[in-house]
Amino acid sequence: MKRHFVNPFKAPGNWYKGNVHAHTTMSDGTRTPETLVDIYREAGYDFLSVTDHSVVADTGGLESPGFLLVPGEEICVGRSHAGTLYHIVALGVEETLPFTDFDRELDPQRVVDHINEVGGIPILAHPYWSGLNHRDMMALERYHGVEIYNTSCEYERNTGVSASHIDGVIVAGRRPWIYATDDHHGADRPNLPLDACGAWISVKSKDLTVESIMESIRRGLFYSSTGPEIKSIGIDGDGVIGVECSPVKTISFISTPSLGMKFYAEDTPLTHASYPGRSGETYVRVEITDYDGRTAWSNPIYNAV
Numbered sequence: 001m002k003r004h005f006v007n008p009f010k011a012p013g014n015w016y017k018g019n020v021h022a023h024t025t026m027s028d029g030t031r032t033p034e035t036l037v038d039i040y041r042e043a044g045y046d047f048l049s050v051t052d053h054s055v056v057a058d059t060g061g062l063e064s065p066g067f068l069l070v071p072g073e074e075i076c077v078g079r080s081h082a083g084t085l086y087h088i089v090a091l092g093v094e095e096t097l098p099f100t101d102f103d104r105e106l107d108p109q110r111v112v113d114h115i116n117e118v119g120g121i122p123i124l125a126h127p128y129w130s131g132l133n134h135r136d137m138m139a140l141e142r143y144h145g146v147e148i149y150n151t152s153c154e155y156e157r158n159t160g161v162s163a164s165h166i167d168g169v170i171v172a173g174r175r176p177w178i179y180a181t182d183d184h185h186g187a188d189r190p191n192l193p194l195d196a197c198g199a200w201i202s203v204k205s206k207d208l209t210v211e212s213i214m215e216s217i218r219r220g221l222f223y224s225s226t227g228p229e230i231k232s233i234g235i236d237g238d239g240v241i242g243v244e245c246s247p248v249k250t251i252s253f254i255s256t257p258s259l260g261m262k263f264y265a266e267d268t269p270l271t272h273a274s275y276p277g278r279s280g281e282t283y284v285r286v287e288i289t290d291y292d293g294r295t296a297w298s299n300p301i302y303n304a305v
């Protein structure tokens with residue numbers, strides 16, 4: 001079986017860990033950009049994008065050796081079938097978007113197209129939390145990716161995982177890249193864990209510059225995680241997919257409808273698995289979950305048609 005996979009594990013470069021969705025006191029977050037940068041830098045992140053509502057926050061002067069700021073913004077527009085708004089992260093935009101946040105009459109396609117035109121990367125944020133359905137996501141085109149996991153939505157509402165939304169559009173022919181982000185707000189509620197440093201993307205890039213990180217993300221040279229590490233994904237001449245990873249409880253090769261395969265650890269944790277695929281599949285993506293319920297997600301591997 002011939003497969004098509006943009007393989008970050010085989011690409012040259014170094015791994016850089018970053019969060020591409022976060023809010024500060026510049027919009028509805030509780031931490032200043034300075035505090036947020038400290039939190040992520042001290043947690044071992046390499047880069048952060050502050051994506052406040054309605055404004056590309058000025059993060060000049062917050063960079064330090066080994067820690068990069070990627071500009072960004074989030075905007076909420078349009079109207080889903082349920083009447084809710086589309087939330088769109090504009091990663092890498094340098095100027096505040098020329099649209100009004102919370103404009104329900106604005107076609108979200110105009111926002112996505114604008115972000116692409118100015119060299120940014122449009123990401124459809126937290127579709128589960130937003131109340132988007134499959135038709136809403138199919139009505140919009142040319143977005144780069146979709147959040148499969150959003151820490152803030154998960155911690156606050158238990159609606160952070162949008163895996164089935166993504167599989168629904170892939171089955172229907174779309175090829176979105178898959179992102180895990182924090183969407184940090186820092187809401188203060190008793191017993192609510194801080195929604196920072198819970199999810200990230202690991203990007204294979206030649207260096208830690210905005211240009212190189214953006215180029216690698218645009219090409220799909222990354223994977224997402226809330227904990228476990230995917231060490232490699234290889235595809236042999238027969239199309240068998242092999243995965244190596246940090247010790248986990250399950251390794252899943254997800255493909256819909258009704259296909260794919262899930263493997264379970266027995267006496268010892270799993271650190272590898274392989275999967276030849278099944279007839280009728282159009283794609284496979286890898287999900288691994290550790291004993292604490294933390295997950296890592298590969299980008300999709302497509303079967304050649």
Ligand SMILES: [Zn+2]
Nearest residue numbers: 074087125126
């Ligand atoms: Zn949002």
Ligand SMILES: [Zn+2]
Nearest residue numbers: 021023074183
């Ligand atoms: Zn947000």
